[in-house]
Amino acid sequence: xxxxxRTGADAVLMHLRxxxxxxxxxxxxxxxxxxxxxxxxxxxxxxxxxxxxLHRHGRLLTVAAxxxxxxxxxxGQYLTGQGPCLSASTEGRWFYSASLEDEVRWPAxxxxxxxxxxxxxxxxxxxxxxxxxxxxNLYSRxxxxxxxxxxxxxxxxAAESSTVLSEAxxxxxxxxxxxxxxxxxxxxxxxxxxQGVIMERHGIDPDAAYHHLLDFSRSSHLTxxxxxxxxxxxxxxxxxxxxPVPDGAA
Amino acid sequence: xxxxxDTVLDRARQNAGLSHGELYLxxxxxxxxxxxxxxxxxxxxxxxASPHDYDVLAHALNERFVELGGDHPVPYASEP
Numbered sequence: 001x002x003x004x005x006r007t008g009a010d011a012v013l014m015h016l017r018x019x020x021x022x023x024x025x026x027x028x029x030x031x032x033x034x035x036x037x038x039x040x041x042x043x044x045x046x047x048x049x050x051x052x053x054l055h056r057h058g059r060l061l062t063v064a065a066x067x068x069x070x071x072x073x074x075x076g077q078y079l080t081g082q083g084p085c086l087s088a089s090t091e092g093r094w095f096y097s098a099s100l101e102d103e104v105r106w107p108a109x110x111x112x113x114x115x116x117x118x119x120x121x122x123x124x125x126x127x128x129x130x131x132x133x134x135x136x137n138l139y140s141r142x143x144x145x146x147x148x149x150x151x152x153x154x155x156x157x158a159a160e161s162s163t164v165l166s167e168a169x170x171x172x173x174x175x176x177x178x179x180x181x182x183x184x185x186x187x188x189x190x191x192x193x194x195q196g197v198i199m200e201r202h203g204i205d206p207d208a209a210y211h212h213l214l215d216f217s218r219s220s221h222l223t224x225x226x227x228x229x230x231x232x233x234x235x236x237x238x239x240x241x242x243x244p245v246p247d248g249a250a
Numbered sequence: 251x252x253x254x255x256d257t258v259l260d261r262a263r264q265n266a267g268l269s270h271g272e273l274y275l276x277x278x279x280x281x282x283x284x285x286x287x288x289x290x291x292x293x294x295x296x297x298x299a300s301p302h303d304y305d306v307l308a309h310a311l312n313e314r315f316v317e318l319g320g321d322h323p324v325p326y327a328s329e330p
Contacts, residue, residue: 152283153283156278156283156285159285159286160278163271163286180275183279184275184278184279187279187280188278188279188280188281191280191281192281195281207302210281210302210306211302211305211328214305214306214326217309217313218309218312218322218326221316223313224280224309224313225279225280
């Protein structure tokens with residue numbers, strides 16, 4: 001696939017221009033992508049490692065990765081010209097292998113992956129201006145590691161990262177992009193943690209837990225994120241202090 | 251292509267001084283799970299949101315109005 005038809009080279013060059021036409025912005029974008037892989041690994045259940053590959057200088061490169069095994073997984077795909085990362089980056093759609101033991105696509109790549117102890121792979125394309133420019137790759141040591149919800153979250157993170165890349169092409173020197181993305185992903189994580197705490201405390205489902213936060217925010221004019229932060233902090237406090245802690249729920 | 255319909259959410263978005271991108275980012279920050287494209291469709295009433303999703307979007311707008319010194323003018327799908 002890496003040595004695809006020559007007609008593909010023009011498209012790759014076009015992607016390259018789109019992604020590389022940000023000379024002063026690479027550091028900013030790469031910083032944001034390092035954050036993306038760290039948060040993807042932390043928030044997508046089942047993910048043992050994550051990376052972002054981008055078309056740069058006419059070939060696919062790993063721009064951010066959570067660990068060495070992940071780098072080697074990506075490198076194995078570039079070397080063999082096969083694998084979900086390459087497929088997603090080239091075809092612009094997601095590729096998922098729930099169990100590499102049963103995987104018949106990418107025969108040159110699969111034995112390398114299993115040799116590194118990886119058993120499930122999920123690659124989501126990164127797309128700007130309707131063109132694939134790279135992929136967000138998630139790797140797991142366990143087969144069947146990614147649930148439907150994990151896959152939806154991974155797709156959402158990839159979509160959000162694509163937006164950042166698109167915007168970076170226009171306002172590359174603007175490091176607010178990295179800050180905005182940092183804030184957005186951290187906020188989501190705090191809210192999700194608070195939902196978990198409320199679900200456990202009250203024995204309710206995720207949507208009901210979310211409305212718990214929302215109703216409090218509505219009646220108090222405190223932001224939902226602020227309320228979520230308080231809930232998370234109170235649960236940490238509970239672990240270290242004996243005795244009841246005011247729940248403060250509306 | 252004709253101009254998008256005048257809708258409750260889009261009027262609120264404009265009154266809040268938010269671009270579609272800004273609104274989406276705020277919705278995403280609050281844990282919204284729909285894509286930017288879907289959210290824009292919901293704003294223009296071209297797609298139907300789940301009550302939960304609608305409330306996340308309404309709250310994203312209302313938090314902006316609170317920042318601007320206002321109240322919560324955008325109605326929620328589920329009233330408490």
